[in-house]
Amino acid sequence: MTYGLISDIHGNLEAFDAVLEALDSVDAFLCLGDIIGYGADPALCLEKLRSLPGLLCVAGNHDLAAVGRYDISWFNPFARAAVEWTAEQLSDEQTSYLRNLPLTAHVEGAILVHGSLPDEMGYVTSPQEARACFDAMPGDTAFIGHTHVAEYYQIPRGTMPPTQVSLWSGGAVDLRDDLRYIINPGAVGQPRDGNPAASFGIWDVEARTVEIKRVPYDVEKAQAKIGSAGLPDYLSERLTVGR
Numbered sequence: 001m002t003y004g005l006i007s008d009i010h011g012n013l014e015a016f017d018a019v020l021e022a023l024d025s026v027d028a029f030l031c032l033g034d035i036i037g038y039g040a041d042p043a044l045c046l047e048k049l050r051s052l053p054g055l056l057c058v059a060g061n062h063d064l065a066a067v068g069r070y071d072i073s074w075f076n077p078f079a080r081a082a083v084e085w086t087a088e089q090l091s092d093e094q095t096s097y098l099r100n101l102p103l104t105a106h107v108e109g110a111i112l113v114h115g116s117l118p119d120e121m122g123y124v125t126s127p128q129e130a131r132a133c134f135d136a137m138p139g140d141t142a143f144i145g146h147t148h149v150a151e152y153y154q155i156p157r158g159t160m161p162p163t164q165v166s167l168w169s170g171g172a173v174d175l176r177d178d179l180r181y182i183i184n185p186g187a188v189g190q191p192r193d194g195n196p197a198a199s200f201g202i203w204d205v206e207a208r209t210v211e212i213k214r215v216p217y218d219v220e221k222a223q224a225k226i227g228s229a230g231l232p233d234y235l236s237e238r239l240t241v242g243r
Helices: 011-021 041-051 063-067 077-089 094-097 129-136 221-228 233-241
Strands: 002-006 030-031 104-107 110-113 141-143 150-156 164-165 171-174 181-187 198-205 207-214
Touching: 002 011, 002 181, 011 041, 011 104, 011 198, 011 207, 011 221, 041 077, 041 094, 041 171, 077 221, 077 233, 129 150, 129 164, 129 181, 150 207, 181 198, 181 207
Parallel strands: 002 030, 110 141, 141 181
Antiparallel strands: 002 198, 104 110, 150 164, 150 181, 171 207, 198 207
């Protein structure tokens, strides 16, 4: 069984299409939240996601904010403007779908969560934050998003601190029996690890591997759409540099 790992699409249809083309041979899809927000095609991205085979999806903070389940006062002005605009683009049925997404899900012994554990919208950006997540994990593997950074953390069974490993240019993770893992496949629609290419992963359950890949997409087209929608220029500019 192979799963496509996708997170933080953020309404960027051009990036999402490029990723889906690269994932055309996987058996099913796992989405780690933030389907919408920032980009100019929230409704189209949501419908495309929902059509994917075997989809299992958890909620991100932007998904919940757009449907009134997350306090937008936590957002910076750019994110707030985007989520308010995004909410107006969704149908009632799409709003209902997002409102009912779970905060966590389980598959093949792994847990899916947008941010962290026990705080589903918290961040994992350091070994210290990863340790808190490891302590709250029910199993050996967690797939997370939220930071828009492709990386993973691993920890031996015991009290040693976690190791943080960057995957900004892609790379493979071999899932060993003596280690536990927190794996972030990075962002499809708005990478922030210095690499503007869309990021995603492939989890091969039988081979016990997770491969993170990067794929280029039409950044200029995505930027033009953001401008035409009247969204903040900053949301467009950052796509060029992956920050």
